[in-house]
Amino acid sequence: MERLIDSGLEELTVMVSKMGGVAEKALSVSINGFVEGEDLSKSVHELSEILVNRTVEVEEKAFSLIAKYQPVASDLRIINSYMKVAYDFERFGRYAWDISFVSTRFNAKTVKCDKWIFEYIEKMAEKVLQMVRVSINSLRRLDPELVKRMTEEENEVDKTYFEYLDKLVAQASVTNECTISSVLVVRYLERIADHAMHIMEAVVYVATGEKVTLR
């Protein structure tokens, strides 16, 4: 039976899903840009702006659904979660922008950078991008099945993060644009992974009603 709220919920779902796509694109473009040394900051900036506007739209839509239909149970959980997830996507956009800013500012590739630094960053970037994709897909299907794997991945990312910092302190030969920008980027990557976990928490909440902290 089609309820009045169903069309509103569908609109909201589509909005959020599209946001997810944009967020994923922004991240992959900017991270690749950093790794390849390309200046893609303009397109990343555009994508980030889109995400900021969409977040406001999602919030407004969610509030109007709440005010009009006073949803309960699963409806309420979904709306609640979408609002939070929209914020996470906005953050993705922000971090994507930050990474591409660093990339442009410090022109890391043109400066001589230790190979091992780039290896670490590439490894972390790959993991984090994968986490972002999984979280967005889980959200689309509202399926918390991959939570365990994600938690393991996140622990890996954290481990890599701290490992890198320690190694940097110990082994870096010189403090330059490369090392500084790598620290910033690694920091952003860790935050991105964190937000991906936040999205997974929302997926769990919608599916089971349980409020978990996975981070």
Place this chain on the structure above:
Amino acid sequence: MTSADGFSSVSWWRRLVNKSMTILILVAVVLAIVPLVFILAEVLIQGGSVISLGFLTHMPAGPTDKTGGIGPAIAGSFTMVGIASLISIPIGVGAGIFFSEWSSSKLSTVSGFMNDVLTGFPTMVIGLFVYIIIVLTTHEWSAFAGGVALSFIMIPIIARTTSESLSLVPNTLREASMALGVPRWRTIFRVVIGTGKTGLLTGIILSIARATGETAPLLLTAAASTHYITNIFNQPTASLTVLIYNYGTSGFPVWEAQAWGAALILILLMLGLNLFVKLVIGKNLTEARME
């Protein structure tokens, strides 16, 4: 022909039909009222001249004596209707309560049906019945017998009007009272009857008016008399209706005139009772309904 023409010719026809119908209905109403008006007029004219204080209090005199009165007849009527009321009000109201509050029981449906049959029962037969069981066994005409006969006529009416008035009381009031922990009988007496009391009163007064105008049963139970009675169990009792019958068919002009006078009194009494119901009780009813 334009559509405007079509409209005006149809409405002209319709207005004509409307008006003729209205006139026909008014004619019907007039025809219905006319008998009552004529009777009242006739009674007023014929009987008005006879009325006086003496007329109302003196005992009857000979057929040519103009000083005779209908005092005992008035007293007799009052007495017998009074006896009938004393008997029929408790029984009738009680039965009415049973019909309304225990309407689901089989006994209620069966006795309710029997009650309705009694309502329109031939009064002559009732009179005959009481004649047999009281007059023949006591060998006396009496006001008591007359009262009993009248009560047989009043009880079904009171029972039916009581049961209908009480049925009109919404069930939610009964439930509200029971939910307060009020026992059933108190709920019935204080709440249900309290709410339906105007209907009850109306029924009682109308049945009194009806009984006052009965003749046949009194002919066979109280007969007639020229005296004020001193004992209700062993003396024939005069009544307005029987007096009207006797005097009116006597052939003596004086008596016939007095019959008209008695008729006037009777009709004034009945009109009075009916008006009382309409104006006093009806007013309360409408006030209550407007809230």
Place this chain on the structure above:
Amino acid sequence: METRDLKAIYGKLQALKGINLKFPENKVTAIMGPSGCGKSTLIRCLNRIHELTPGAKVQGEVILDGINIYDSKVDPVAIRRRIGMVFQKPNPFPTMTIYDNVVAGLKLNGVRNRNKLNELAEKSLRMAFLWDEVKNDLKKPGTALSGGQQQRLCIARSLAVEPEVILMDEPCSALDPIATAKVEESIVELKKEFTIIIVTHNLQQAARISDYTAFMYLGKLEEFGETVDIFENPKSELTEKYITGKFG
């Protein structure tokens, strides 16, 4: 208060099929469910009003303070003084004044002491949030009030006999939103002193004022729990379907 395996019958129809429910003391419990699920029947069994309907029968137990109110030794009239009821349509006694309406339960049970009546009348009207509006008009007929005021009058009337439990059968469904709000306010205050059980078809009302919710379906108890839990994450799929409006 609790029920044990409560069954109720109307003629040939079994309206309640064995209900086991514990009503927490001094809390508001809402009973909800689609039309015909038996919620009105259930509440009418709790103060033995159901059995007044011709053809109605009750089996099972309803326990109040450890006593089964359906026990043959128990006087139903006395029980109804301990368990009060407010009905869907306000039903003040039309021939009585406001004051008489409030104390009707007392007067009809023989209480004559003027002071006690006055005291209880004021106390009950205050608890029903009606005192300020009628304190100067106590002699006016009960039916001269607006719908919302009449319903609060009925609440005051049931409070005056000092019950322990108050049952309410969709008390606000015949009222406008402002009157509804006032009644809901009074219910929230009342639970401090009484246990309240309210049948409602209004989900938001249950969410607003109840601490616990029982969801019924086709004469059975489908789910019972704290209102917050039921409205955020119901355990039964039927409950979820009902409260999200996926079936009537």
